[in-house]
Amino acid sequence: MKLNTTQRIGLLAGVFGLIVPFFLNIAGLSEAGHVALGIFFLAAAFWMFEPFPIYATSVLVIFLQVLLLSKEGLIFTSSDSSYSPDSYTAFIGTLANPIIILFLGGFVLAEAAVKYNLDKNLTRILLKPFGSKPKFILLGLMVVTGILSAFMSNTATTAMMMTVILPIVARLENNDPLKIGLALSIPFAANIGGIATPIGTPPNAVVIGALSQQGINIPFGEWMILATPLVLVALFFVWILLLGMFKPKTDSVQIDMSGSFNTTKNAWLLYIAFGLTVLFWITESFHGIKSAIIALIPVVFLTLTGVVTKEDIRKLPWEVLWLVAGGISLGISMKSTGLAEWIVGSIEWNTFGSITLLVVFSGVAILMSNFLSNTVTATLLIPLAVSLATSGVAGEGFNLIIVSLVIGMSASMAMMLPISTPPNAIAMSTGAIETKQMAKAGISVGIFGLVLVILYAIFYWPLFLN
Numbered sequence: 011m012k013l014n015t016t017q018r019i020g021l022l023a024g025v026f027g028l029i030v031p032f033f034l035n036i037a038g039l040s041e042a043g044h045v046a047l048g049i050f051f052l053a054a055a056f057w058m059f060e061p062f063p064i065y066a067t068s069v070l071v072i073f074l075q076v077l078l079l080s081k082e083g084l085i086f087t088s089s090d091s092s093y094s095p096d097s098y099t100a101f102i103g104t105l106a107n108p109i110i111i112l113f114l115g116g117f118v119l120a121e122a123a124v125k126y127n128l129d130k131n132l133t134r135i136l137l138k139p140f141g142s143k144p145k146f147i148l149l150g151l152m153v154v155t156g157i158l159s160a161f162m163s164n165t166a167t168t169a170m171m172m173t174v175i176l177p178i179v180a181r182l183e184n185n186d187p188l189k190i191g192l193a194l195s196i197p198f199a200a201n202i203g204g205i206a207t208p209i210g211t212p213p214n215a216v217v218i219g220a221l222s223q224q225g226i227n228i229p230f231g232e233w234m235i236l237a238t239p240l241v242l243v244a245l246f247f248v249w250i251l252l253l254g255m256f257k258p259k260t261d262s263v264q265i266d267m268s269g270s271f272n273t274t275k276n277a278w279l280l281y282i283a284f285g286l287t288v289l290f291w292i293t294e295s296f297h298g299i300k301s302a303i304i305a306l307i308p309v310v311f312l313t314l315t316g317v318v319t320k321e322d323i324r325k326l327p328w329e330v331l332w333l334v335a336g337g338i339s340l341g342i343s344m345k346s347t348g349l350a351e352w353i354v355g356s357i358e359w360n361t362f363g364s365i366t367l368l369v370v371f372s373g374v375a376i377l378m379s380n381f382l383s384n385t386v387t388a389t390l391l392i393p394l395a396v397s398l399a400t401s402g403v404a405g406e407g408f409n410l411i412i413v414s415l416v417i418g419m420s421a422s423m424a425m426m427l428p429i430s431t432p433p434n435a436i437a438m439s440t441g442a443i444e445t446k447q448m449a450k451a452g453i454s455v456g457i458f459g460l461v462l463v464i465l466y467a468i469f470y471w472p473l474f475l476n
Contacts, residue, residue, distance in 0.1 A: 020059020027051025028074075028441070038243050042079060042093035042347040044084060049074050053340055057386040064383060065329035067096075068336020075101040075343050075400035090139035096346055104342070108302035109219040113334065114307025116209035119284055120162040120386055122183055122318050126277040127315045129158060129170055130271070137174075144188050144258035148325070151175060152195050156203030156245050160210045161288070163327060165201040168433035171196045172440060178263055179442055188263075191256035193442035197423055197433035198248050205422050206241045208233045208301060212334055216417035219338045220392040223345075226411060230291035230301040236415065236474060240466050244423070249456050255451055261448040265374065276317045283308045284316070323420065330385075337389030341396065346372050350397035368467050371395065371413055372420040379424030380456070384431065387421045411475050412467050422457025426452030 011020065031048040039047070049071060056067040068090055077083050080098035104110070123129045133154050140150030151171065159167040174193045182189050204211030208218055208230055218228055228236075271277070290297070290304045291293065312318040344350040362370065378387040399410035424430050426449050429436040434452075437443060 016059055017061040020055050021061035023059070024052040024055035024061070027055055027321055036352075039345045040093055040348050041417060042095070042208075043097075043349040043352055045078050045424040046343045046349040047345040049078070050340065050344065053336070054390060055061060055292055056188075057383070057389075063329065064386060065332040065336075068147045068339075071336045072101050072104065072339045076196045079347065081345050094349060096342065101339045104338040105330075105332070107219060107335060107338055108222065109338065110331050110335055111302045112305045113209055113212075113215055113331060115287065115302075115308050116161065116316055117163070117286060117325075117330075120166060120307045121322050121326060123162065123284065124166065124170070124281045124345055125318075126272045126280050128277075128280060129167075131160065131161055131272075133171070133174060139447050142262045144260055144263050145253055147178075147263045148188075148191055148195055148252065150190065152199035152245055152249055155199035156206070156241060159200040159203035160206040160241075163330075163434065164204045164211055164293050165432040168200045168436045169199050171200070172253045172436060176440065179440075181263075182260060186259045187256035188258035188260065189256075189442050190447055192250040193260070193436075194256075194448060195248070195252055197431065198252075198451070198455060199245060199352075199439040200243055200433040201422055201425050202248065205244075205419050206234060206238050209305075211422055212385040213418040215334045216337050216385060216388040216392055217414045218374045219334065220341055220396055221414055223341060223412060224396060224410065227300070227409070229294035230304075231294050231296075231476070233234055234292065236471055238420065239420065239470065240462060242424055244455075244462060247462075251451060251454055251458075254467045259326065259439065262289065263469070267475060271338050276315070279310065279315050321472055333383075333385055333389075337385070337392075340389065344393045345396070346369055350393050351401050353394060353397060365464070365468065367398075367408065368413065368416050368461070368464050371403070371417050372463050375417045375420035375461055376424045376456050379421040380426045380452075384421035384424060387424075388418050388475050389420075391417045409472070409475060412471050415471060416463055416467050420460065420463050423450075423463065426453055 028051060029043040031051070034044065036044065053067060053071050054072070056062060056070070057064050062070075067406070076098040080086075080101060081097060082098045083097040086093050109335045122317070123324040137150045138158065140146040151174070155167055155171050169189050175196060179189050179192055204216070208214050208228070211352070214233070216369060218233075223310040243350060268294055287304060290299065290307070291301055294301055294304070311321070375387055375391055378390070395413045395417060399408055423435055428435050428445060428448065430452070434448065438445070438448065
């Protein structure tokens with residue numbers, strides 16, 4: 011594997027970051043904390059510069075923690091150690107964490123939906139009421155994309171929806187700005203729509219996983235109550251923004267609405283599984299069955315009935331699950347070794363007001379996510395928020411759930427560059443837009459997203475979380 015200059019820098023920085031803490035004596039940081047710090051530096055460098063795929067880095071993080079921090083590892087095996095090491099099962103167990111199972115259920119449903127064209131048929135039905143006027147077609151495409159991305163991979167949703175808009179773009183005049191608006195509407199709506207449910211995008215899983223480690227559970231339906239109003243406002247803003255920036259020249263756009271639902275036995279089994287799973291997820295607060303347990307329903311039912319085959323299972327985005335597991339595992343070691351507490355104690359957090367902290371976390375999350383994976387951003391920032399809450403240094407006004415939501419949702423508001431998210435990259439690959447056009451609209455969305463998230467954190471979420 012040949013590395014470019016940036017990747018070589020990242021590789022050297024990661025290896026250097028891993029080794030150096032072993033030779034330092036940082037006041038207030040335990041021996042195990044020094045080891046965890048090295049692993050944290052390596053993970054951050056490798057995730058940022060990607061000398062290796064980010065999912066491979068996550069697996070490496072788990073391996074290093076097993077090797078260097080577990081009681082079955084190479085260093086902390088003595089009973090008189092100042093650090094009481096976790097068993098290696100605490101680290102590798104994150105690969106089967108309830109959050110991983112929740113996402114696995116979502117992935118199985120999404121794969122089956124694509125296989126039996128449920129996604130395309132839902133698109134056809136949901137778009138039909140929006141007519142032929144360009145502004146309403148744009149709105150319809152965003153609504154459909156947002157809904158689908160709430161339950162499917164943002165990347166898969168964008169790829170599918172691009173096949174819907176490309177024929178429309180091809181029929182428009184070359185100088186019609188609507189082309190740009192259409193091409194941007196899909197990735198922007200996918201990024202925002204993923205916020206709506208726990209399975210919509212990996213940063214949501216990072217938030218839920220970190221909170222679950224603190225004994226805090228957010229039911230599927232409650233997450234939707236917290237997130238969906240924000241998603242609707244953000245989608246409306248993006249619609250108005252794109253119409254203002256790329257005003258259509260045509261008065262009418264025709265879309266082919268032909269097609270029909272698959273009526274085979276397997277398709278009907280999918281429809282039943284999909285409907286029941288979503289229904290149980292949304293009503294979790296009423297029946298009390300955990301969303302991760304519900305996620306096993308489609309996994310078991312669709313595989314037993316042959317709706318999903320072993321070939322379909324091989325297509326699932328396993329790398330996303332590995333990435334999230336690595337982040338959860340990193341959070342475990344940062345807490346157990348005292349590293350997180352040390353990081354928190356090194357900054358005078360009590361000089362920040364509660365609102366200032368929200369703005370800082372939101373701004374940093376959006377800024378980082380424009381250049382890094384939004385999952386990586388959430389993975390790096392969430393443990394810091396957890397440490398602030400558990401240490402108490404941020405004061406009584408610091409609400410861990412709200413700050414975690416701010417980080418997770420802000421990370422999904424970053425869409426300035428083609429590298430910011432996979433949906434952006436897919437949209438750019440169509441050739442219908444230029445980077446400067448995406449950046450211009452993306453900056454506006456990011457600024458609005460920051461303000462919106464902060465407003466919800468101050469006025470809306472406390473109604474449910476205090």
